[in-house]
Amino acid sequence: MSIDEKFTSIRKGLLEFLVLKIISANQVYAADILKELNATEFVTQEGTLYPLLSKMRREQLVDYEWKESEAGPPRKYYELTAKGREQLRETTEYWQKISGTVRSLGQK
């Protein structure tokens, strides 16, 4: 198994965290989220992202509004809710804690 395949489940688990971070920067369309992610190691597809966004909306972490886009039907414009910001903060703290652990384990 290549290193990429080994980290598949980790990337999958981190996806929600990263989506929260992307949306927290500014309001985005779903297509923009995909564009940003596909420029990194976290290549994602629509089939994964849309159900994930819908789950986050049901958990009230994100919310969307319909915005008219040029040359096309209206699109969903996502933004973080207060609960989402809270969740992002918690996850960031937790992420820092475990990455600290990862760094320090095995050091003499």
Add this chain to the structure above:
Amino acid sequence: MNKVITINLNGVAYQLEEGGYEALREYLDNAARRLAGNPDRDEIIADIEQAIADKFRALLGAHKTVVITKEVAVVITEMGPVEDATKEGPAAESANATAGAGPAAPEAGETKDVRRLYRIYDGAMISGVCNGLGAYFGIDPTIIRIAFVLLTLAWGTGALVYFLLVLLIPSAKTPAEKSAATGVAATAQEFIRRAKAGYYEGFRTFHDKQAHREWRRRFKQEMRGWTQGLQRDVRENAHHWMPGWQQNPPPQPPPFGAVIAWPFLSLLKLVLFVALLFAVLSLVGDGHIFGIGLPLGIPLWVGVVFLIVAFHVFAWPLKMARRACRYPGYYGYRPPLAGLWDSLVWLACMVGLVWLADHYSPRFHEWLMDLPPMVHQFMDSVREWWARR
């Protein structure tokens, strides 16, 4: 040269080659199946269709109006398989989707188990207050209904509290509220469970209100029949586990003669009360109670208070007797003619009183004799006034 099929993606028409159409159809059917049970299924599908439409639009132009099969295949590969986020399906990228690879988080989409107090109207008897309270506290609503009935016996407090609760507690209408009322998370698993119980089916397939109401009525009847059967069992076996628990209604008939005596008891109480009034008036006006002077040194108001106390002392046995007779009527187990008898007794008393007054008081007698002509005069004046209008 291949056949072209025109499809509709979110209101815009696209032309695909036949092969491409088949591939797309299969992809979307797959997606719908993977998302079955997901409450946002339709919305997710709409989003996916929109993304596909955007990709198609990028491929089309003035000189190219059809999406060929190869391009459709590319678009589908770009989209990737639809994974329901609430169920952790095997990752598309990992070839070996063993149990160890996927994180075991089946309830990832579950909202916190928050329970809120609502009135639950489905399967309720009156307004769903007892149902809602039962769901919130986890007690059988029947027990709460019993508690309300018992409270109502205490001078109607129960009915008042119930009415207030009907006004104060909101009714659970949307499915989200309903699941919050019972404290069950609105996950796909829960919906699936309810669908299996046939509940969801009924609500989803009825698009017109008439059939919906009809189904709800039958559902409620079923539930009520079941709870009534349970209530009957409880009543019949109550003495086993709770001695002295009064059953409702009491199986034994009221004490003998109670019904007949009841109006007389009320009359007696009224007479006593009138006597009290007279006594107080005479005390205040003349300084003595019907000729019995007050002991020296006791102020007036003490005398009044004493009279009131005496009245209550004498009236209390009457009150108790009335209550003993009243209980059967209160539960609804009243002999059908009791009301009639009551009215007859009162009527007779009125007539008797009037006759007595007529017989013993000349003034009253005169006034009574004058009554018919007075009434006639009154009627005439009314008629005149009416004619003049």
